[in-house]
Amino acid sequence: MFNEPRHVSTGTLRNSFERRGVLIAGLQTGLGVLLAVRTGWIGVVQNAKYETASESNRVNLTLIPPRRGLILDRNDNPLAANRSDYRVDLIPERLADTSGTIAELGKLLGLGPDKLQDLADRVDKAHRFQPVEVASGLEWDKFAAVSVRLPDLPGVIAQRGFSRSYPTGPSVGHLVGYVGPASAEDYEKDRNPLLITPGYKVGKDSLEKFFEPSLRGVPGARRAEVTASGKIVRDLDMREDVQGEALKLTIDGGLQDYAARRIGLESAACVVIDCTDGAILALTSMPSFDPNAFVGGIGRLQWKMLNEDDHIPLLNKSVRGLYPPGSTMKPMASLALQVAGVSPDEVVNCPGGYRLGSRFFRCDATHGATDMRKAIEQSCNTYFWSMAHRVGYDAIAPVAKVLGLGVEFDLPGINQRYGTIPDAAWKMRKFKQEWTAADSLNASIGQGYVSVSPLQLAVMSARIATGKNLQPYLLHGQKKPPGPALPFTSEQLGVVHEGMWRVVNGSGTARGSQLKLDSGVQMAGKTGTAQVRALVARGHFGDWKGRDHALFVSYAPADNPRYAIAVVVEHGTFGARAAAPIAKDVYTYLFDPGKAWETLLEMEKGWGGTPADRMARKYASFVAQYGGTAPKVEADKAVTAALNRPDPSPIPVETVISEDETPPSGAPVATPSPSGAPSASPPAEGTTP
């Protein structure tokens, strides 16, 4: 072909045309065969693969989020329920015009600027595939207004579903936690399509989080034939969801709500324990957050409101707040002294204080001749100092632990901090300092390095009241067997019971809180006032943060203990003034609910309504004040961190001052604070992970 003749004739061209024509025809046939083979390859050999792909195009599987298991109180009243409602969600990656859609939804649903900004934040923060809740609990007409506009709003989903609801709102916030949409991290970990199904929520805190696996349930599914644009042609089949298992608690819902509301404007925790078996009947911490408001995601102003409140609503004070127990330690100390051989009838003279070496530890009053019962009744420090000095602090600390102080309890889902019952080894480990006699004196009256949680105080009260080693439990029907028998004789307990009875019913510190019940039930208790700062005088003046904590431990009926209650009011001044009245009203609720409600409703008029009312009003004022200027809510992790951060208090405080050696200008603290260390960092030994 490369050596063709120079002369080209019509004939050679004709030959060439015929040869090349055959080549072209061959090319055409060859391609035809190739196409047929290719069609066969795709259609027959790889048929299964493409058939699956075609089927997954055609059939759309929609998950129906399962109804979450209920959280019930001991009487099967719901603490967390599911409310059937109309809701609107959107999926960012399917939006054609994000800001336009948000504005349109805002108009249709009547969302205020704060809600619109929160919605924009959530869309911003969500990964493209994560559904974002626009609104839930909608009235029918608003829902219908969005529904009819759906064809113009791609990526918006309006549906009927179930939303988590907490009938008593803030009262159970810390106890049961809250739910929210699954985070992107959750989805990265578990590629379960349920997690990105609109309307599906996971537990974010406390019981809702811990019991997520059993509360979750099994999603239902709907198979439908859909077009490429997502229009449903017809339903193929449907599977109902299976509701999650109910979680039944030992909590008494009414009591929980009453106790929470009775706390009122204070920052406080109140724990109620059943003395018959250790069941926790109420575990409250106020102020709290409203878990209902968290369900769709936490808004900017809400977050600002919760974070800026100095009453720390995000801290569950009942199990994570640590406080010096102050004089509420004295019944425990009395048992320890008896175990160490001190006769309850031995009398100590209280001249208004106690001298240790060159220093003088001052008592609250001059009590004169004081035996053990009177020491409890009158809260005489001198008695306990002198006795503790005699038997040694090492005889007291173990008894504190036996009664539940400084101990972490086995309560699934409840994230506790267990505080500190200090001893020489602890102090050496923590501060590299020797234990001093002054430390012993401080510790024996519940000051210094001692820090405990309200739950521990309640357990201590229950154990002292019953003499049984009760173990607190929260899951109904899963009662814990009592621990090893307590090392106290009934006579030893009797002395303490009498002292505590006299605190309320004798001439003790809590006389003003005697129960006034028709049935004549009496309570026994012990007040405590714990210093948060080393003050020259016991203080109820100055700024709120500088005031003493008010504590009260108790049980009732005094003659046959049925309930034990511990109340801690942060910066509540005197235990008798702030804490004991709360306990009194909660007992009243337990024995005569009608009467108790009467008292509470009257009080709430003065406080501005229920906690939910007050929060709503505060939120409205924040909207008016800040509008859209609040900073963004941080990611899920930050919220979890805020809920679980350690309580900033307590800083170890020396309760006593030395009169002898007080320099005229007055460095108020007698015992030198151990070189700044304790005040710089709180003894956070007892933080559970």
Added chain:
Amino acid sequence: MRHGVVPEAIAREPWDLLIPLFVLNTFGSVVLYSAAGGHLWPWAMLHEIHFAVFLAMAFVISRVPKEVFKWAAIPIYVAVVIMLVLVDLVGAVKGGSQRWLDLGFMQLQPSELMKPTIVLALAKFFDLMPPGMTRTWRILVPLGGIVGVPALLVMAQPDLGTGLSITAGAVVVVFLAGLPMWWFIGAGAAVAVVAPLAFFTLLHGYQRDRVMVFLDPESDPLGKGYHITQSKIAIGSGGFWGKGFGNGSQSHLDYLPEAHTDFAFATMAEEWGLAGGIFTIAIFLWVFRWGMRVAQNAPDRFSGLLAAGMTFTIFFYMAINTMMVLGLAPVVGIPLPWISHGGSALMTNMICIGTLMAVDRWNRRGRSLGI
């Protein structure tokens, strides 16, 4: 020659071409009927009407004497080139891609017309050239002009697919005209070198994307690879016998884009399976074989080149479309003749068929005259 009850004039028509074409077109209507969800409108009925109209046109063309073809070749070529220039001018004024010329009573796509026109013009050109010229370098200059001007005008629209289609038709005519073989081999090698360079420098972004997606459709299954992916799913899920008439979920639920036009082959294969595919391909091969045989039997150089060029023009439509649908070529907007819905491509193909029928008549007349 056949004798019998059928009148001579009817018996003389090339029924061995027309019947397969009618069957193919009717099969196309059946596919379009299903694609419309079991309705004759808007596609199936119109498809048949188009076919009838253009078949009539083909009969008219087939009656045109060879001398008129030869005489009209240059004027037609010039007229279509002028129309292409007009399209580009309108496009430059209006902005954007412009392919249509609005004649008031109809939309005309000159680039479609150029496909048979370039074949006609080249056949005429080689008819004029003395045989000795075909193997000299000088012939390349006028050839380059005749092919290059319309091809570049079309690519400037920009319409790469049609531009390449025109060039391909022209190259085949030139090839059959007998230019030295090693020129084609050399040019093929040059294209292999230049094409990658042109890909990165000359192509528009969307054209480049189409090629990239063709190379790896799964890289963007919901975006630019969507067409290819869905087309393969449609064909692949058909199996051997297909899902059955009216049961194609890919086309009916709108997963397959352009189900009634460029991807009609996929719509067909989903419902009729490999059997339908082989049937369609076989009819096409039959038509090509008929066309190439007409070319081989042609009495002269002009007729032969004309018939072969027209056959190849049809072939190029079919080849590019089916390869695209089967994932063997990038997505370009070329329909499958007689199956896809669309008037202007059908018109081009029926012009080719009419021309083939004309050459067939010349062949038989020559034979009957004893030449």
